[in-house]
Amino acid sequence: xxxxxxxxxxxxxxxxxxxxxxxxxxxxxxxxxxxxxxxxxxxxxxxxxxxxxxxxxxxxxxxxxxxxxxxxxxxxxxxxxxxxxxxxxxxxxxxxxxxxxxxxxxxxxxxxxxxxxxxxxxxxxxxxxxxxxxxxxxxxxxxxxxxxxxxxxxxxxxxxxxxxxxxxxxxxxxxxxxxxxxxxxxxxxxxxxxxxxxxxxxxxxxxxxxxxxxxxxxxxxxxxxxxxxxxxxxxxxxxxxxxxxxxxxxxxxxxxxxxxxxxxxxxxxxxxxxxxxxxxxxxxxxxxxxxxxxxxxxxxxxxxxxxxxxxxxxxxxxxxxx
Amino acid sequence: xxxxxxxxxxxxxxxxxxxxxxxxxxxxxxxxxxxxxxxxxxxxxxxxxxxxxxxxxxxxxxxxxxxxxxxxxxxxxxxxxxxxxxxxxxxxxxxxxxxxxxxxxxxxxxxxxxxxxxxxxxxxxxxxxxxxxxxxxxxxxxxxxxxxxxxxxxxxxxxxxxxxxxxxxxxxxxxxxxxxxxxxxxxxxxxxxxxxxxxxxxxxxxxxxxxxxxxxxxxxxxxxxxxxxxxxxxxxxxxxxxxxxxxxxxxxxxxxxxxxxxxxxxxxxxxxxxxxxxxxxxxxxxxxxxxxxxxxxxxxxxxxxxxxxxxxxxxxxxxxxxxxxxxxxxxxxxxxxxxxxxxx
Numbered sequence: 001x002x003x004x005x006x007x008x009x010x011x012x013x014x015x016x017x018x019x020x021x022x023x024x025x026x027x028x029x030x031x032x033x034x035x036x037x038x039x040x041x042x043x044x045x046x047x048x049x050x051x052x053x054x055x056x057x058x059x060x061x062x063x064x065x066x067x068x069x070x071x072x073x074x075x076x077x078x079x080x081x082x083x084x085x086x087x088x089x090x091x092x093x094x095x096x097x098x099x100x101x102x103x104x105x106x107x108x109x110x111x112x113x114x115x116x117x118x119x120x121x122x123x124x125x126x127x128x129x130x131x132x133x134x135x136x137x138x139x140x141x142x143x144x145x146x147x148x149x150x151x152x153x154x155x156x157x158x159x160x161x162x163x164x165x166x167x168x169x170x171x172x173x174x175x176x177x178x179x180x181x182x183x184x185x186x187x188x189x190x191x192x193x194x195x196x197x198x199x200x201x202x203x204x205x206x207x208x209x210x211x212x213x214x215x216x217x218x219x220x221x222x223x224x225x226x227x228x229x230x231x232x233x234x235x236x237x238x239x240x241x242x243x244x245x246x247x248x249x250x251x252x253x254x255x256x257x258x259x260x261x262x263x264x265x266x267x268x269x270x271x272x273x274x275x276x277x278x279x280x281x282x283x284x285x286x287x288x289x290x291x292x293x294x295x296x297x298x299x300x301x302x303x304x305x306x307x308x309x310x311x312x313x314x315x316x317x318x319x320x321x322x
Numbered sequence: 323x324x325x326x327x328x329x330x331x332x333x334x335x336x337x338x339x340x341x342x343x344x345x346x347x348x349x350x351x352x353x354x355x356x357x358x359x360x361x362x363x364x365x366x367x368x369x370x371x372x373x374x375x376x377x378x379x380x381x382x383x384x385x386x387x388x389x390x391x392x393x394x395x396x397x398x399x400x401x402x403x404x405x406x407x408x409x410x411x412x413x414x415x416x417x418x419x420x421x422x423x424x425x426x427x428x429x430x431x432x433x434x435x436x437x438x439x440x441x442x443x444x445x446x447x448x449x450x451x452x453x454x455x456x457x458x459x460x461x462x463x464x465x466x467x468x469x470x471x472x473x474x475x476x477x478x479x480x481x482x483x484x485x486x487x488x489x490x491x492x493x494x495x496x497x498x499x500x501x502x503x504x505x506x507x508x509x510x511x512x513x514x515x516x517x518x519x520x521x522x523x524x525x526x527x528x529x530x531x532x533x534x535x536x537x538x539x540x541x542x543x544x545x546x547x548x549x550x551x552x553x554x555x556x557x558x559x560x561x562x563x564x565x566x567x568x569x570x571x572x573x574x575x576x577x578x579x580x581x582x583x584x585x586x587x588x589x590x591x592x593x594x595x596x597x598x599x600x601x602x603x604x605x606x607x608x609x610x611x612x613x614x615x616x617x618x619x620x621x622x623x624x625x626x627x628x629x630x631x632x633x634x635x636x637x638x639x640x641x642x643x644x645x646x647x648x649x650x651x652x653x654x655x656x657x658x659x660x661x662x663x664x665x666x
Contacts, residue, residue, distance in 0.1 A: 055497065056497055056500055058496060058497055059493075060455070060489065060493045061490070061494050064455060064457070064458025064459045064461070064490070064494060065458045065459070065462035065497060065501075067459050067462055068447075068460055068461060068462020068463040068464070068466065069462040069463065069465050069466040071442050071463060073466060074465075074466045092459075092490075095451075095455070099450070100442075102433055102655045103430055103433055103434045104429070104442050106443055139656060141658075141661055161658055161661070162657045163661070189661060190660070236663055237662065237663035
């Protein structure tokens with residue numbers, strides 16, 4: 001048996017609908033016989049009548065409705081058709097869901113799935129990675145699963161959490177990643193994972209860039225360098241302890257992320273390490289992000305816009321020479 | 323589907339009967355609200371309230387009707403000028419004074435202030451400042467009730483003509499109709515969005531015309547006439563509860579204050595102040611009471627006195643209470659404590 005990252009997301013939702021009557025799925029085209037733009041909810045509307053609901057093209061109202069339902073005890077899962085469109089719902093996510101517990105002492109257990117990141121030919125409005133924006137605001141948990149197993153267990157965990165969870169699923173991984181079987185249980189939320197052990201430098205990453213980082217580490221291994229790859233799994237909370245422990249072993253830090261370069265998750269990792277573990281560093285920490293332009297359409301431009309195994313490896317080599 | 327209701331208070335009533343059987347009850351909530359808000363304004367001017375004070379002067383008749391017909395299990399999403407409705411819905415006065423005075427014991431515990439308060443567990447939603455956002459939240463609460471198999475509930479969300487121009491409002495109204503939830507939206511056109519008059523807010527003939535476009539039933543009314551407010555808003559609540567499509571009520575009033583107490587409202591024209599909708603709904607209601615001899619002058623004076631005493635007590639109690647302290651605050655925006663990020 002082989003299961004993809006996308007199938008894992010569908011299976012997690014099927015399980016949630018099966019075991020928890022508070023769960024419903026709300027989003028554009030998720031219901032009917034269609035099952036979502038990427039088929040992440042395929043067949044679920046038929047299996048769970050009345051609980052997988054198509055919505056108008058109204059991201060603000062979709063999230064607002066989910067917030068209201070969550071306040072009244074439901075566990076809605078919102079599918080944004082593309083992460084990019086969640087910008088329309090920023091107000092509801094940041095100002096309503098993100099402030100609600102702090103203001104009223106009543107948590108808002110919503111899960112918002114964001115099909116994130118670039119694929120060839122998707123262009124400026126169907127390729128964005130929004131994790132850094134959501135992580136910046138208080139009151140939200142931001143998950144960025146990089147493996148099939150995490151895609152499954154973290155989505156189940158997201159719905160169990162009483163607070164709003166932004167679940168960033170990477171579209172590039174939907175079909176590329178496969179696993180033999182789905183686990184019953186994953187690492188606790190908020191815990192990073194050592195995806196590959198190494199002694200020469202630490203590459204911290206998440207989501208699709210974690211897979212690129214693993215490939216870069218293989219390339220470096222052929223040259224005799226052993227990179228340790230840390231998969232953050234959640235960018236918020238950020239498991240600085242695991243990162244610092246890795247940097248303590250290697251003395252060198254490179255962070256790779258697909259979001260835009262100003263601020264963001266990679267900058268946060270470097271800020272934590274330099275402020276809490278400056279003495280652990282043998283060289284100035286480095287980072288790689290997408291370029292500071294909108295995301296291009298043409299495959300030649302797109303592949304040069306985001307980090308990849310080759311330029312992660314190149315940046316690592318330069319850092320190793322420091 | 324589109325209807326309007328513009329009858330006057332006297333049109334269906336006998337000379338000695340109240341224009342609505344809950345008229346006097348509603349009047350007393352209005353009186354309490356006016357008394358409370360005048361006191362809050364004094365405290366603000368005396369420097370005892372930090373932030374702002376936002377009152378509902380001139381809108382109490384509409385507001386009280388919004389809160390009065392809601393029952394246990396119903397959802398109320400008030401906005402900034404809905405003290406009368408909040409009180410009628412059951413919000414204790416001490417919640418108001420605690421929030422304005424920043425008591426640590428209030429529902430918002432000093433974390434949010436003035437009109438940004440609510441009790442989501444008691445079905446009074448806590449508004450955010452971004453107008454229109456609470457419409458879809460109210461829709462969601464009603465969907466949850468339907469999912470859970472509850473019956474005989476409604477939700478009522480307040481908005482102004484300013485908020486009616488937001489995209490969020492549009493999405494919320496549309497999704498309410500798509501989901502066919504038992505929702506009443508009461509839009510009070512007080513003729514100014516802060517300082518901006520109607521002619522720079524919208525260009526349609528009448529906001530109630532939008533009802534049909536959303537699949538709502540629409541009603542418009544004179545918001546200065548308490549009897550009409552009770553009839554029309556009470557009727558809308560009844561229809562929503564009975565399973566009719568979502569209801570839109572558009573009430574016409576003039577905001578008889580600034581946007582907040584920091585605002586002298588000097589932009590309000592003399593001409594608009596002479597319009598029928600510029601009447602003070604509290605005075606109109608009181609005149610009805612006097613004209614119809616519903617209660618005597620002594621009783622009215624007694625009600626005033628009692629309202630003043632209630633307000634004074636709520637303020638005195640809140641003033642004795644502790645303020646929040648930065649070094650003792652629980653700086654935690656998540657209920658799941660072990661998932662709080664550490665920046666130390």
